[in-house]
Amino acid sequence: EVQLLESGGGLVHPGGSLRLSCAASGFTFSSYAVSWVRQAPGKGLEWVSGISASGDGTYYADSVKGRFTISRDNSKNMLFLQMNSLRAVDTAVYYCAKDLAAGEEGNYYFDSWGQGTLVTVSS
């Protein structure tokens, strides 16, 4: 059974930093592209960042480019999101999501999601 377990969320002041982690199990992690998707309270889904299966390709939403960094450790089946210069508008539940099909770049259809970790940016 595929499992994605996010951690690292919490309360942070504006301008602060936070590192999210996602522990993956139940599939060959190194064969799949994965992404972070967030959802602000009462709002819709927003794709944040994606990374290719090998980690060579990284992609970011305009709203986070230059502030967030996605990475992965395929030896440990882990996905990360380093978030710097956090703003109130970054407050959201952050989900780790796995691509439907194996492949280096993926197709960005997310067939498995974690339960999310809440990030609150507030003074």
Added chain:
Amino acid sequence: SYVLTQPPSVSVAPGQTARITCGGNTIGSKSVCWYLQRPGQAPVLVVYDDSDRPSGIPERFSGSNSGNTATLTISRVEAGDEADYYCQVWDSSSDHTVFGGGTKLTVL
């Protein structure tokens, strides 16, 4: 950046057919997927590649995509289908994944 437009809400009686639209410039040239999300839960993929269903998704869920509109059709709607529905595409021109704003399906 590419924009996907969904109606905020759709209402349907049990047993009837619900159609949720997703508008985008020449969206018919892109591959669309759909998710449902129940309150407090993570999204669930229900349609990908415009009209394919992942294993475990009932045949009542179907999709189509042409021109400037993609449509998710839910036949024989049940109370358990009540959820928020999101469309999504990969925009190759920007290397971005884009979600629609979401549609709340209410089963009357």
